[in-house]
Amino acid sequence: MESLISHYQQLLGLPSNWNVDNVDLSLPHKRVTIKLKYVGQDVTCPECKTSCSIYDHAPEQRWRHLDTMQFETILVARLPRVNCKKHGVKTASAPWADKHSRFTLMFEGFVVQLLQHCASTQAVASMLRLSWHSVDQIMRRAVARGMKRRDTEPIRHLGIDEKSFRAGHQYVTIMNDLDGGRVLDVVETRTTKATVKLLTSLAAKQRKRVLSVSVDMWKPFAHAVRKKAPQADIVHDRYHISKYLNDAVDAVRRQESRALKTAGDKTLIGSKYTWLRNPENMSDKQRADFDQLMTCELQTGTAWSLKNMFRAFWVLTTRDAAEYFFQYWSDAVDRSELKPMIKVKDMMARHIEGILNFTRHRTTNAVSEGLNSKIQLIKASARGFHSFKSYRTRILFYCGKLDMAI
Ligand SMILES: [Zn+2]
Incomplete structure (x- = not known):
């Protein structure tokens, strides 16, 4: 003994x-x-x-x-x-052990390591004979540790995005560090107040040095940036604009498809995704089908061409060129007389400063998109989130690049 x-x-x-x-x-x-x-x-x-x-x-x-x-x-x-x-x-x-924990620090460190290799809370819980709740608590403490250790190095380019949370129109707002490829924080709802809270989660000296914030053309986001980081340029990037343009093409397709169907023409039925693909990503078969559709001189084809034309905007490097291009493109949209396209163009015209700012910062959407798909995976592997807190914990645990070691 x-x-x-x-x-x-x-x-x-x-x-x-x-x-x-x-x-x-x-x-x-x-x-x-x-x-x-x-x-x-x-x-x-x-x-x-x-x-x-x-x-x-x-x-x-x-x-x-x-x-x-x-x-x-x-x-x-x-x-x-x-x-x-x-x-x-x-x-x-x-x-x-930590103050309120029923586990030793070494045990918690082990759970954190397991979770980092396996995104399923339930899998880790059953492997270690723990409840889902216990694993959740360990993750929360790990995230709290990591958030406390975050440094206050300057962050140059921020991205603020909404993400749906639960069914119905419930949203969370996520703030990303676009250069660091990490999520900085998440708050409930997508109001000005929520976005202000998100921005103030940065240290004041960090906030003052932010050069640009990439946001959707959603007023509360811009209001909050004006309030809390007035020196930063607001940028509406490709990711956000493309989404609106795709939706407008789809609105034209739906209208036209209904009209054709009434006349007994099934040309557009089942073509929704065809209009979302870019030509370089089409297979030979898809390309052939697409070319066939384009010969029909449909309104949807016109809308698609206008959307596709706007892709040229993102390679322009000077503000003058971008401004000139936008005017040229706007005229083409007007001539098309397609209401959904004109509506998006008008919205873009109201936010033209933010769109032109892209040429200055060239912040890419790749980071936000990459993080979004990662968040999507987290969401899919969890058995539904009971609360916003658990959702936030997981986003920061897997996408926050935190130092969570014990
Ligand atoms: Zn004392």
Whole structure:
């Protein structure tokens, strides 16, 4: 028994004021229970770190530790309580665990590593015989650790995006560091107030040095940027504009398809995705079908051509060229007399400053898009998020590039 105790003493790497008092091995429960005892003369106050006398010992607590072989391993201890002159009677902190955790730090570190290799909370929970809730708590503490360690290095280009959350029109707003390819934070809803909160999650000195913020043409986002980072240019990038143009082409297709169908013409039926593809991404068969459709001189074909024409905007490098191109393209849209296209063009004209700003910053949408698809995967592998908090935790855990080590 003596050798077993000293063996565990070494394995646990306890500070000198903690001893292994007893090791109990239960074969039927496949469990090792290690009882620890405080042997120090005095103890530090958890609030002010002053060394104080021991008042008494708190009731027994248990912490799950890393398994010993296939045996679940539990640490048991009564934490000493201090009598601090300033703070009164307080329970000392355990060197092996976070304040409110039922797991040791080493165990939590192990869970974090497993989660990083396996995006399913449920899979990790069942592998370690833990509840979904316990794993969720461990993730939350890991994210809190990582967020605290974030530095205040300058961030040059931000991206702010909305993302639907749950069915119905519930949204979250996500702020990305476009150069660092990471999510900075997530808030509920997509209002000005929420976006202000998101921006103020950055340190003031960071916020003052932001050069540009890529946003959708959604007023609350721009309002919040004007308020909290007035020096930054608002940029409406390709990602956001393309989405509107695609939707407009689809609106033209739906209208036209209905009209043709009434006249007994099925040309456009089932062609929705054909109009979303770019020619260079089409297979030979898709290309042939597409060319066939284009010979029909449809309104949808015209709308598609206008959308496709706008792709040339994104390679322009000077503001003058971009301004000239936009005017030229706007005239072509007007001549088409296609209402959905004109509507988007008008909206773009109202936000022209932000669109032209693209030529200055050239922030790409690739980062936001990449993060979005990663978030989509997280969403799919989780069995629905109970709360916004869990959703935020996962986004930051997997896309925040945080240092979550224990
Ligand atoms: Zn104190």
